Amino acid sequence: MMLRFVHTADWQIGKPFKNFPSALAGELAAARLDAIGRIGAIARSRSAPLVLVAGDVFDSQHLPTLEVRRTLERLAAETDVCWLLLPGNHDCARVGGIWDRVRAIGLPPNVVALTEPQPYALGRAAVVLPAPLTSKNPGLDVTAWMDAAVAPAGVARIGLAHGSVQGFGSQGESAVMIAKDRAAKAGLAYLALGDWHGTRSIGADTWYSGTPEPDRFPDNEPGNVLLVTIDGQRLASVEKIPAAFFQWHKLAAQVAGAPDFARVESEIARVAPAPHTALIELSLTGSLSLADRAALTAWSEKVRGRLRHLALHDDDVAMRPDGDDFAIFAGCPALERAARRLAEEAAGGSEGAAVAARALQRLHGFAAEFRSGEDA
């Protein structure tokens, strides 16, 4: 008997994104809620009308109740999909906590909250062994109970848990440690994990699905859900399916002059073929002349206009004034003297170096502005 389901985790609905401009923050938050619809569509299209969410459905224990209602409404709207939700460290099942609120609001008929470590039967084919978190840091392996969990013979055992697997460092999201060989010990056909935001296999039968909608510039591979197929009591296949709306990319480049910007630009185009949904974090190193530095500002504004968001880190780009930079002060030795003095201070590496560097850049900008006014 074949069983097919979608494994997802770390929705973190309600994440505020307040470190982004407010309009974008709203879009990012909305995209997380919209992920429910996209996952529902994937489930339907792949004939897998069962979705296991491995923890952190909600971003916080203290989410406004309205957000909780909205989430439940979205889940309820996917009437032909059954959702099994597991409390994670962000939304652990505390007394009086968010899952009590979920229950108080009322679970839709197609939604199950697995807030107790008890087997949950999926018809006669399989049983889900959930390991809900009841605190942020339970201090023990919450999946341990699965080893001795009683289930009818012949059904597939599917583990559902949230936390770090021993020997595999998570991003410090959770202090929950899960035995690496839990699937083998507990006779699981598949162990569906959450907490690590990138898609990752720990063993053939143990997977982190990652978050379906990225929430940060990643060091891993987020933005997917996993389509899991169980044949009888054995895992048949795990398929990674993209589910993200926004594409987050982290880029680093070294620049030595304005001509390098084109190279960076084509790299951006390569990683973000759909720029209007792309968020790029660009970290630049190297060194630029004053003129090129000014050109960088102009260039970055152009690129920023093209992308949904550009976070540019250029603090590590050293300023290296060249002869052409000082040419702008020709005919005004006093200005040139000021520029050279600032350049010296900027190169000094003292506490005021950054201030002097920025002052030099402004001086260069003002001089250029004056010259262009003269030319006009």
Add this chain to the structure above:
Amino acid sequence: MKLRALRLKSFRRFLKPVAVEGIADGVNRLAGPNELGKSTLFHALESLFLVRHGVTGAVLNGMRPHGGGDPLIEADFEVDGRALRLRKQFGRGAMTLLSDRASGRALARNADAEDELLRLTNRPGEHAGVFGLVWVRQQRALHSTAPDVGSDGKPRDRGERSALLDAISAEVGAAAAGAPFEAVSDMTRAALDELLTGKRTTLKKHGPLHRLYEERERLKAELAEAQRAADASEARLQRIADIGLRHASLTDPQKRADEIRYLSELQTRLTDARASLARLAPLRDASTARAAELEAAEQAQTVLSQLSASLDEKRQALDTAQTLSRDIASLSEQIARDPMTAVALDDLIARDHQCRIMSAELAGRAALIEIALLPEAAAKVRVDGSPVQSAARIEAATPVTIEIENIGTVRVSPADAARSAELSARREAASHALAERLTELAVPTIDDARARAATRAANVQSLERSRARLTAIAPRGPAQLASEVDALTARLTAMSGTTPPPDAVSQLRRAAAAARQAFDDARLTCPTSDDVAALAAEAERTAAFNAARDVDIARLEVELANAKGEQSGADEDGKSGAVDGLKEALSAIDAEYARLDLEARALHHLEMTLDSIESEANAEMFLPVTRRLAPHLSELFGTASLSFAEDFAPASLQRADANEPFAALSDGTREQLNVLVRLAYAELLADQGRAVPLVLDDPFVYSDDARLARLCEILSKSNRVPQTLLLTCRPSAFAALPARDLAIVDWREERTVVK
């Protein structure tokens, strides 16, 4: 630029055409009396080079002759070796013509010619520029040499300062000012004004940095509030969990049964403990009573033995006192009976002594008679009737009669026999009295008297000692002591009837030890009263707890409902959930604030850097002038230097011994300094390839002869100025100056041929 000729017609006093021709390199002198028209020539020179031909109004009228007419001025001059002629007609038919003298070709006319003139004289506009620096009108020499200052002392833009600064900056490189510097400074200031207040110490209110600051403060406050709400939520959830646990514990039937059993156990233990405690009391009382009895008996024993010892002691004392009393009586009697007192003894000794003295004196007076007889003469010699047997020794104080048997009589009489006889009589009397006294005292000799007196004195001492001892032993007398002995004896007799005997005390001691042991044994196994009290409290608390269980359950249920209600309200408003978001927002705004703060600091730093560059440049700015001025000053004053204010006005003259403000200097000195400054300007311009003739109209009018001679020396030496034009009404004053003399001649106006 060098002038070669100046010609004019219908210009003020010169109605007819006149000319000054042949102006040479070096110093040119046009000397002549007053009203020759020297200043008019100067005016014409200025008008030709500085006034446009189309000028009208007061300026034009200022050029016209009294009787009216249209002024015409022409000059031949050279620029960079090129010979040019400039001709201007003012008033009717106004025009300008610039032509090349070599070819006679017109180079430009009218406006073009005017513009070309500006270019040739390095002037950016209509202003006097370089000419203003080195053309010194009559009586202007007393005015400040500061550029761009009108004759009224007020600032006026005459293009002089910029001309001077141009020349200076070409030399010192970093002279400040200049349009780009000013513009950049203005832009810096404007940008910084957006962020900081004028003093640069605080954020400009409602400026972007201030807004960010305010926003950050607002977010901080909001975060603090959200954090409080989150903490409260956390505490409330914890409370809900706690209440749930307590409720579960209260409603658990097993626990309930356990607690009832526990209470019953407690009560049993309490009853037992109290009974034990009750049994202990009589044992303790008995032990205490036995101990008290023993103590009383032991005390009585002690008192009895003490009394007995005291009685013995007193009895002994009484014996001693009685013996002493007897001794005292006996001694007193002995002493009273014996007259051999120390006084009596002294009297005896004195009498004896007197007798001895008299005997000695008698012996001294006596004649010594020694008789030795032959054996057959024995008893045949008699001395005062007494026979001598064999020999005699006689001290004869009185006459002695020696009878010798059968021989006769020898009578020996000492000298002063009368006196000796008296002395002898007195001695006899004294001896008799002494003997009588001894008899009275019943002593045979003086030595016996001494012995008896010593015995009596010893008795007196012995008596005193006995009396002292008696007083010590029986201060109130032996009778009192005797009555005390009687009283003690009576008391002892009375007590010995009531005091227990020693074996009875031993018995009591054994009984007390036994009672104590019984009490101690019982106490070992009995709880203390504190134990019992604690047990009672625990039992009471447990009983109360059990009794209150149902009440507590109801109360916890209410508390739980309340806490959940509060939490639900908090969940609805979601404030506590905003903490993470606010933290993110705060970190974003922190970054933005840091960026803009860096911007403010950078702009401020730039502003300060530009200011300091400007100050440095200002300091350097005067160097090109002061350097050129120095040799002239030392020529005129010896060691001296002139300092300038920022507007180039001379500020003070430093000479060997004093630093004098410029305004305090004499008219003569000021005029001389001003001309030397102009000379330095001219030299600077010449050195920068912008030479213009130095024109001095009647200078040094206040100078004394010595100074004037030195000034002439300076002018003649200054070969760096290519051309100097000196107009003077005092030919003799400048006679010593090597110069080409010029003259005003008629101008035979050539017809200008324009090719």
